[in-house]
Amino acid sequence: LQKLDLSMRSLRPIINSCRELYCFCKVEHYASSYGVSDVLKWVGRNCSFAKMFLPTATCEEINTLVASCYKNNQ
Numbered sequence: 001l002q003k004l005d006l007s008m009r010s011l012r013p014i015i016n017s018c019r020e021l022y023c024f025c026k027v028e029h030y031a032s033s034y035g036v037s038d039v040l041k042w043v044g045r046n047c048s049f050a051k052m053f054l055p056t057a058t059c060e061e062i063n064t065l066v067a068s069c070y071k072n073n074q
Contacts, residue, residue, distance in 0.1 A: 027039055027043075027066060039066065040063070040066060040067060043062060043063060044059075044063055047059035047062060047063075050066075
């Protein structure tokens with residue numbers, strides 16, 4: 001397996017839009033509205049839905065971005 005480069009430079013194309021980052025960092029609010037208790041697991045299982053908000057990102061990149069929202073807010 002190749003190591004995943006998680007530097008900000010490698011993530012910049014994904015999180016370049018503040019609106020997209022804001023949307024994903026607020027995902028917990030929406031998740032609770034719809035009864036999703038484990039957002040990270042839900043995003044992992046529903047990548048195609050998440051890609052509607054970040055169409056150029058890979059599933060791995062979306063998972064990393066959502067995980068970073070939780071890490072930064074704990």
